[in-house]
Amino acid sequence: MLMLVVIASGLGVVALILRLFSPQIRKYAAGGVCRSTARLDGKVALITGANSGIGKETALDLASRGARVILACRDVEKGEEAATEIRTRVGGAKVEVRELDLADTCSIRAFAQRFLREVDHLHILVNNAGIMMCPYMKTVDGFEMHIGVSHLGHFLLTYLLIGLLKRSAPSRIVVVSSLAHNFGWIRFHDLHSHGSYNSGLAYCQSKLANVLFTRELARRLHGSNVTVNSVHPGTVRSELMRHSTAMSLLFAVFPMFLKTPKEGAQTSVYCAVAEELQSISGKHFSDCAPAFVAPQGRNEETARTLWDVSCELLGIEWD
Numbered sequence: 220m221l222m223l224v225v226i227a228s229g230l231g232v233v234a235l236i237l238r239l240f241s242p243q244i245r246k247y248a249a250g251g252v253c254r255s256t257a258r259l260d261g262k263v264a265l266i267t268g269a270n271s272g273i274g275k276e277t278a279l280d281l282a283s284r285g286a287r288v289i290l291a292c293r294d295v296e297k298g299e300e301a302a303t304e305i306r307t308r309v310g311g312a313k314v315e316v317r318e319l320d321l322a323d324t325c326s327i328r329a330f331a332q333r334f335l336r337e338v339d340h341l342h343i344l345v346n347n348a349g350i351m352m353c354p355y356m357k358t359v360d361g362f363e364m365h366i367g368v369s370h371l372g373h374f375l376l377t378y379l380l381i382g383l384l385k386r387s388a389p390s391r392i393v394v395v396s397s398l399a400h401n402f403g404w405i406r407f408h409d410l411h412s413h414g415s416y417n418s419g420l421a422y423c424q425s426k427l428a429n430v431l432f433t434r435e436l437a438r439r440l441h442g443s444n445v446t447v448n449s450v451h452p453g454t455v456r457s458e459l460m461r462h463s464t465a466m467s468l469l470f471a472v473f474p475m476f477l478k479t480p481k482e483g484a485q486t487s488v489y490c491a492v493a494e495e496l497q498s499i500s501g502k503h504f505s506d507c508a509p510a511f512v513a514p515q516g517r518n519e520e521t522a523r524t525l526w527d528v529s530c531e532l533l534g535i536e537w538d
């Protein structure tokens with residue numbers, strides 16, 4: 220009984236301290252801000268998963284700088300709602316919605332075909348869409364959902380659009396990864412978790428794949444005036460936690476530690492527009508500053524092997 224009283228009082232004290240210091244914690248949690256005032260008039264930006272969270276706020280920011288922004292969403296209705304909100308918040312915003320399901324290579328190919336037919340330039344590609352800790356699921360093509368959407372889907376999309384990005388240069392690719400890449404490793408022997416599945420590890424693997432893809436692509440794009448950098452957006456209140464009750468609870472109990480989606484979008488925007496990053500490629504950023512990359516994210520051999528395996532799985536040749 221006494222133990223329970225001690226624990227309850229302890230928790231009460233912690234809650235009180237958190238409440239007292241909430242404004243300070245919020246200020247710290249908000250993180251870095253993109254200070255660039257760069258305009259994007261005449262530029263075209265494409266953002267995947269732009270109907271919610273970080274993607275929507277990234278779209279809003281780029282639209283407010285004058286860019287024509289294409290929201291690539293798997294649910295067009297949700298995309299249109301986001302576009303309407305952006306038009307309301309940014310007068311004269313040039314936003315369009317197009318259907319793209321990264322869990323289906325036919326959808327990715329159809330999206331790219333139409334995009335290449337109808338859009339002349341592409342200056343900014345933000346590979347933002349992602350899914351976290353879902354129950355075991357496969358994409359239409361039989362890939363495990365995390366690696367299928369976050370890595371393989373974006374790999375194919377980038378492959379199909381790379382010619383346009385090169386013709387539109389200077390252009391930039393931003394890959395939204397995560398601090399979670401630190402806890403991942405690429406399971407080449409069982410990339411799709413047929414043997415055993417852990418949703419957290421599957422997420423970490425997909426985010427590590429984002430970092431490795433960024434570095435290998437940067438190496439291959441050297442001299443093309445197309446740059447690619449990866450990003451950790453911070454811990455952000457969004458719909459990403461929808462599959463994890465534990466995470467949702469943790470986030471509900473400690474809201475002051477979380478970034479808003481707008482704060483979470485700052486590093487993506489920074490990598491997309493900052494003048495000082497014009498020729499920076501293959502790097503990882505967090506809070507609008509260079510960030511630590513785990514050793515497994517710096518391994519060139521792993522990056523090359525992942526590249527080859529990805530090409531094979533997608534049935535493409537990309538030299």
Ligand SMILES: NC(=O)C1=CN([C@@H]2O[C@H](COP(=O)(O)OP(=O)(O)OC[C@H]3O[C@@H](n4cnc5c(N)ncnc54)[C@H](OP(=O)(O)O)[C@@H]3O)[C@@H](O)[C@H]2O)C=CC1
Pocket residue numbers: 267268269270271272273274291292293294297319320321322323347348349350351368395396397398451452453454455456457458459460
């Ligand atoms: N929130 C956080 O704390 C962190 C987020 N990140 C990364 O940030 C990125 C954005 O996440 P966030 O904004 O937080 O989460 P949200 O869940 O709010 O946004 C994810 C977006 O990805 C879309 N998406 C999911 N699956 C597919 C698919 N098959 N095809 C097309 N789009 C798809 C979702 O569409 P729909 O709405 O239809 O499901 C949604 O628009 C992710 O890559 C995530 O891993 C990284 C670190 C921390």
Ligand SMILES: CC1=C(/C=C/C(C)=C/C=C/C(C)=C/C=O)C(C)(C)CCC1
Pocket residue numbers: 396397398399453454466469470473476477
């Ligand atoms: C422990 C702990 C927290 C949990 C942080 C977590 C669990 C972050 C997860 C980040 C993710 C999922 C990144 C996505 O890529 C809070 C809520 C900050 C509050 C303070 C204590």
